[in-house]
Amino acid sequence: MARIAFILLCHKDPKGVIAQANRLTASGDYVAIHFDARANPKDFDEIRQALGENPSVVFSAKRWKCGWGEWSLVAATLEAVRSAIATFPQATHFYMLSGDCMPIKSAEYAHAFLDAEECDYIESFDFFESDWIKTGIKEERLIYRHLFNERTQPRRFYASFEFQKRFNLKRPIPADIQVMIGSQWWCLRRQTIEKVLDFCASRPDVMRFFATTWIPDETFFQTIVRHVVPRKELRTRTLTYLVFTDYGMPVTFHNDHYDLLMGQNYLFARKISPEALRLRERLGALWAAKGVHFPISNEGTGLFRFLTGRGRVGRRFAPRFWETEGSLGRENSLLLVVAKKWHVAKRLTASIRKNTEIPAVDYLFNENNAGLPDLGGVETTVSKRTRHRRALLRLLFEQFESNSLVICLDPSALKLVEDLMQDKADTRILLIDSEFDDDYIRGHIGRVGLAGPETPPEVIDRLLPTVRADLEHEAERLRDLGLLGFHSISPWRSPEDNAVQLARFLDLMPEKARELATTQHLFSD
Known part of the structure; x- marks a missing residue:
């Protein structure tokens, strides 16, 4: 039977992390945690104290200070993967999660789903030919070196970017790899993870290349897995349900989305609103349930696009004037x-x-x-x-x-x-x-x-x-x-x-x- 090692990247909400780890390990699975080194040390101490005695939980040997769009996110993932590989020899699959993810199926269903087919699940589309990137820079992510974080150091980021463009300081992509792109929320078999780690050890040139690309968590695993695994063993999809707006922002799910989420052909979903406490409560209990039948409708993404596409014609998301401008009175x-x-x-x-x-x-x-x-x-x-x-x-x-x-x-x-x-x-x-x-x-x-x-x-x-x-x-x-x-x-x-x-x-x-x-x-x- 499939046994999953969940690779959990998190940086806040220690109580939520503790609850999630206890929930996932109660089903016989494992959890490898990387807690951002930038986060509050007291939060990490709380997590270590609560989960330190759980034999199905391991912490990354090294903690990285993570930043959006940086190599640090890939490095943190690799640290957690290495810890999981070494600690959990019985793990058959490795599943990327964040603290905002929740199960939308039972553990019983998830194990049977993974047992049904010998394959890996990871989005992997051609970087240059696909339209996966909706806005912002594209090939510039790869051909220039990105040494600064756009969000925390915007002036340095764009100064470096413009300097390289002005003096044509392009660099070649490693000749023997086809760069791919996709969601960072993958589920890979043990043998695939081992091949990825072997590749990392044997190809420092590729590691150096990705270390200075922009947003490498959307390209690194997606490229390496396609390089080391036959295409017939890959399913170009994620098992984590997520919907993006036209602006590239993830849609957040709330308390009234329970039935919709259960009907999607996925095992987990993100982002679940921190305020959707009843939804989190119900989904957490669902993971431990037995004998649940899940009729798959897959209408969620199409329904979202219909409602947002209606815009102000349908008045679906337009607040009433008395809600936005009215007051109860000083x-x-x-x-x-x-x-x-x-x-x-x-x-x-x-x-x-x-x-x-x-x-x-x-x-x-x-x-x-x-x-x-x-x-x-x-x-x-x-x-x-x-x-x-x-x-x-x-x-x-x-x-x-x-x-x-x-x-x-x-x-x-x-x-x-x-x-x-x-x-x-x-x-x-x-x-x-x-x-x-x-x-x-x-x-x-x-x-x-x-x-x-x-x-x-x-x-x-x-x-x-x-x-x-x-x-x-x-x-x-x-x-x-x-x-x-x-x-x-x-x-x-x-x-x-x-x-x-x-x-x-x-x-x-x-x-x-x-x-x-x-x-x-x-x-x-």
């Missing part, structure tokens, strides 16, 4: 209660309605029954409320005849929180921290559809650590935003401490805030 205070345990937030809003004159509604952007008054139809569905969120909130301020309004939000709605915090209104956040025991996690797994009544208990037990980490990560991401007007309460704090936070959040006198903090069974499950 004189108004929008008070966001953010809590994963909805019943706790609802107890607090009920107490606010009972003990203060501040109007409070529940999860109006998450559930239909949020206790809203009749607002002329804009309140009828969750999707309509979200689409017209500023109009809805302005109507609520008017309906309640109040300059203050409390609403509840789920912490997974990070983009919505950021959007509302940018409004001209006085917008504040109260995060209700929670402890997630196993019983709560099991219930959550069922509520979000990760498992059903027939799911074996051992499968759910395997999901517990991953789902718990995702839930805790939601609160951390909210804290990491560093927003002004941020407050928090928790069951492990004293009522006095929670009362101080509530008083600041709601502009209440201490006595009234203590009444709220001592609400009966406030934090109970």
Whole structure:
């Protein structure tokens, strides 16, 4: 059976890296990690401490300071590949991943897919004849030496480039290789990786050539693999699903793309939005699933092109004028209660309605029954409320005849929180921290559809650590935003401490805030 060594290049989000490595190795596969030497050392220490005892995880012997478009990305990949080859003799395939990638099939499906055909999967198109490069320089990537990074040293990059052009300092391409180009997200067999490494050791001239080309991660492996492997054993495609815009930028996937991603004929997808926590949660659980049938439709790329091609005719991506230019008003205070345990937030809003004159509604952007008054139809569905969120909130301020309004939000709605915090209104956040025991996690797994009544208990037990980490990560991401007007309460704090936070959040006198903090069974499950 196929056993995969995932080559994971990453530079941020240590908790996400840890969760990804644990998820992938739980299926019997392996992970080789290269963590960018430019990144925060504390993040790398956190990853090493969490994964150091996992025998299916190895770290690159040397860490490179990576920069987009530089040779350092290829060098980092080679370091991780060498570590994986030496550490995991049972690995049959080597699969390139980034921290933004997530599985869109189960491990069971992926192993069977790779077992079905003896071949390598890598995009490999002729550099000069294909139209793979949409914008920017093309042959200049190869025939001139690129010693500086365009993004971090643009003046030096273009000065060097123009100097070489002016004095015709072109260089020849190694005569015996055909330069190819394609996506850097490949899956190669063990024997192919070994041939690539042998080639690297025997051809320092080719290594020197690629070391000063521009964006070599799109040409190096694509060229060398085509040079050392018969064409009949190559499939010129990637197993990682990605869509690019007309400007060469990768499309980002969000929570509502789950069904679409499952229907694509790929094993992984990128880029998954960091804020798409529910999508990440569901895809992470999918990797561990057994017996799942995947009907392949492959409509994703065509659908994206249709929608973007429609442009303003279809109004698919055009924001409404009241969403972009409208404001809730500088004189108004929008008070966001953010809590994963909805019943706790609802107890607090009920107490606010009972003990203060501040109007409070529940999860109006998450559930239909949020206790809203009749607002002329804009309140009828969750999707309509979200689409017209500023109009809805302005109507609520008017309906309640109040300059203050409390609403509840789920912490997974990070983009919505950021959007509302940018409004001209006085917008504040109260995060209700929670402890997630196993019983709560099991219930959550069922509520979000990760498992059903027939799911074996051992499968759910395997999901517990991953789902718990995702839930805790939601609160951390909210804290990491560093927003002004941020407050928090928790069951492990004293009522006095929670009362101080509530008083600041709601502009209440201490006595009234203590009444709220001592609400009966406030934090109970």
